[in-house]
Amino acid sequence: MDCILHNGTPHCVDPCDDYTVLNDEWRSTSLSGNGVRCDRDINWQGWYRMFQGQTSARIPERCIGPNRCGTQAPLYLAEPHPTQSGVIVNRTVCNSWDGSCCKFPNHQIQVKRCSGGFYVYKLVAPSTCNLAYCSGMDCILHHGTPHCADPCDDYTVLNDEWRSTSLSGNGVRCDRDINWQGWYRMFQGQTSARIPERCIGPNRCGTQAPLYLAEPHPTQSGVIVSRTVCNSWDGNCCKFPNHQIQVKRCSGGFYVYKLVAPSTCNLAYCSGNALIKTSSHREKGGISGLGSRASVAMSLYRSPAFSDTYPPGLVTLPVDSALYVGVSVENRGPDFAVILEDCFASHSLSPQSPEKYPLIQNRCPVDPRQVEVIENGRSTRARFSALFFLPNGKHEDVYLHCNLTLCDMRKYSCFTVSLKFHFISIRICPSV
Structure with missing residues (x-):
């Protein structure tokens, strides 16, 4: 049993049964950047258990480089976790900054290994800012010996x-x-x-x-x-x-x-084992309706930032990779908005083919687990991502087709894109 003051009232309980979950994603050792989180000003009370998502985690036992874990000087254990369940031990916490693995004053916390194989910590505030506790190590038994690593x-x-x-x-x-x-x-x-x-x-x-x-x-x-x-x-x-x-x-x-x-x-x-080989050149179509003719282009991007398209030619990606697709209208001002009405995959170059695998219907993803509509109806470009697959398991050419409307936001009138254009050709073949 461990007794602490909780809001001024003594509270005695086994910390393995009564702890606060600490599951801030920014504490992960895999995240880097110029974070400025600081644990000095937190009112730490009682015991805490680390999680990353739904998975139990723990404070790492190695020096973590600066500017990780959402902070400037990450906090880590300078001594190993206890291996015996049920025993509470003291452990030294150090920090990493300016080439030193213990730049600022260290401090002590209490650690307990629970019968479920996880750890709980009686955390205390560090001496200064910006220091914060790291989380994200994963531990498994390897031939009976605990082994902890990312x-x-x-x-x-x-x-x-x-x-x-x-x-x-x-x-x-x-x-x-x-x-x-x-x-x-x-x-x-x-x-x-x-x-x-x-x-x-x-x-x-x-x-x-x-x-x-x-x-x-x-x-x-x-x-x-x-x-x-x-x-x-x-x-x-x-x-x-x-x-x-x-x-x-x-x-x-x-x-x-x-x-x-x-x-x-x-x-x-x-x-x-299959690979997607996709022609990444920008395919163009036309927009017909009232007024002058506009042109539309669809491009395949490298990342969800949608800042860099693939170069012309074939690009090899694993099956089930995320495809980042952008559609843009040229020669139109900011008062117009592109709307993705429907997008689908087909083994046919013609969008009129009866065999279709819908991705977007009525402006919404058919399966939100596989397709995300990122931007639609807000500007002269629309964007979506899709986890690509082999339709029916067939190793054949696959085409993406999209039906669009272009809306004049000043007049709220829309113009429909002709369906006769295919935008991206994707060839799928097994790896070698």
Whole structure:
């Protein structure tokens, strides 16, 4: 038991059962920048448990470089966490600034390891600003020994060729009997890959019931999230019991996974081995209606900043990558607004093809988990992002088509874009 004054009243309880959650995203060790957060002025009371997203975290045990964790001089433990559960120990907290791993006066906090394997901390204010506690280390048992590291820097490569979504056959691989420990990064050959986010048909990926993510990957770097893994068998996209794994997006744009064994055989994790090869030149169409003719262009961008388009030619991206698409109208002033009415993918160059895979309908994303409308109807450009996929698993050319309106915001009258133009041609092929 530990007794503290809480709002002036003595409060006695086991801190492993009664703690305050500290889950500020900016405390993550993976985030850098000129943050000015300061923990000196916080009224610390009682015990705290660290989280990153839904995942338990802890204060790192290594010197963290300056200008990380949302502050200038990050706070870290200069001594290791206790390994015995139930014991409260004192630990020294240091800070990093100006080339020194303990530039400003250090201080002591209390730390307890709980029976669930997590830690709680009796935090106190540092001596000055700007100093703040870091969070984000991940710890696992590796051959019985606790091992703590950022999973973006310390992972096991999983590059089995048979895991490829492009391979079919009567495979009988099973991941149930593998002793999964720690974090894994997917590769196909030399190319970074990831677990697909769509139902993969049976008898693929070297197994009978392929495992895939039933929820999208996180889009924010540095945050660990939990995701549901499903399987495909007998016409059912989640035939056997599903399970949870942890996923983290790393600053390099790749993903790492804390994999666990499925409940039965034969089930195995799939790895997206196909690549998107997309022609990134700006495709142009025309806007018809009252007044002079305007031109419209659609471009593929490198990042969600929408500041840099891909150069002309083919660009190779992993399947399930985020496509950042911008549509702009030229030769029109700021009183006009572009509206994305409908966007869809098709295997046909013609937008009149009956086979369509809708992304945006009636100005809204069809599946908000896969498509985000970022800007629409506010200026002479519109923007959206989509996690791209192989429609029906077909390795064929794919085209994006969009139906637009151009609105004169002074008159509230709109002009419809002709549907006869295709904007982006995307060619999909397996990796080599």
